[in-house]
Amino acid sequence: xxxxxxxxxxxxxxxxxxxxxxxxxxxxxxxxxxxxxxxxxxxxxxxxxxxxxxxxxxxxxxxxxxxxxxxxxxxxxxxxxxxxxxxxxxxxxxxxxxxxxxxxxxxxxxxxxxxxxxxxxxxxxxxxxxxxxxxxxxxxxxxxxxxxxxxxxxxxxxxxxxxxxxxxxxxxxxxxxxxxxxxxxxxxxxxxxxxxxxxxxxxxxxxxxxxxxxxxxxxxxxxxxxxxxxxxxxxxxxxxxxxxxxxxxxxxxxxxxxxxxxxxxxxxxxxxxxxxxxxxxxxxxxxxxx
Numbered sequence: 001x002x003x004x005x006x007x008x009x010x011x012x013x014x015x016x017x018x019x020x021x022x023x024x025x026x027x028x029x030x031x032x033x034x035x036x037x038x039x040x041x042x043x044x045x046x047x048x049x050x051x052x053x054x055x056x057x058x059x060x061x062x063x064x065x066x067x068x069x070x071x072x073x074x075x076x077x078x079x080x081x082x083x084x085x086x087x088x089x090x091x092x093x094x095x096x097x098x099x100x101x102x103x104x105x106x107x108x109x110x111x112x113x114x115x116x117x118x119x120x121x122x123x124x125x126x127x128x129x130x131x132x133x134x135x136x137x138x139x140x141x142x143x144x145x146x147x148x149x150x151x152x153x154x155x156x157x158x159x160x161x162x163x164x165x166x167x168x169x170x171x172x173x174x175x176x177x178x179x180x181x182x183x184x185x186x187x188x189x190x191x192x193x194x195x196x197x198x199x200x201x202x203x204x205x206x207x208x209x210x211x212x213x214x215x216x217x218x219x220x221x222x223x224x225x226x227x228x229x230x231x232x233x234x235x236x237x238x239x240x241x242x243x244x245x246x247x248x249x250x251x252x253x254x255x256x257x258x259x260x261x262x263x264x265x266x267x268x269x270x271x272x273x274x275x276x277x278x279x280x281x282x283x284x285x286x287x288x289x290x
Contacts, residue, residue: 010058015119016058018128046060067101068118069097072223072227073115077090090103101119104118108193112209112211123239142181143205158198
């Protein structure tokens, strides 16, 4: 850490909360620097300044060793640092690490599979920020048998119980039996309990869910409850995947803005066969434009 660092960035990198949550608690007046309330955008010297949240001083190590760990989360553990009800948490399985690590994203209690831990808030934000769209692949067992119509609906995107529509997913049928179907589902979003809610939206019940990959990193043969550190190649691959996802999101946003502008100027778009981005337009000003 160094001088002139934005306070919300410091809070995020210390694993106290996400950068967006840090901005919120700053707005609520809960963050102080050298005893004085801070504003959004304020900066600090992490060596000499004293930062506190809700009256508790925040210790900022002069030099932090960044650690990146993957776990095969077993079912029955909740993804949190502590639980008031005394339930088993994923942190209980991190016994060999002395540093304070926090989970990157989450898996619910009844889900299993690949989960990352780190003390690098910037890395965690890179993987979880919606605009970066890092792919996550799940092995999903559903009941009853999934029909072709249900699989197509999941592929195209479904409307969830909160009214939002999911992005298109990549679906592969792994096993198709009379009373159940095993699917491999790849999504780029990270909504709360998204896979379960997607399946519920088309009338399917998830009976087993395991995350098998995040970006280029695969769970492999890591036993349940076991951990290992990510390799340099895996870290580079994850960062590249996030950067690629960010560029894709920006491209899609720019394309949609261009479509909306053309629609305002020339009328309603009519999709042509072939390239999905190739369209002819019916002009409201007379004549056709191509």
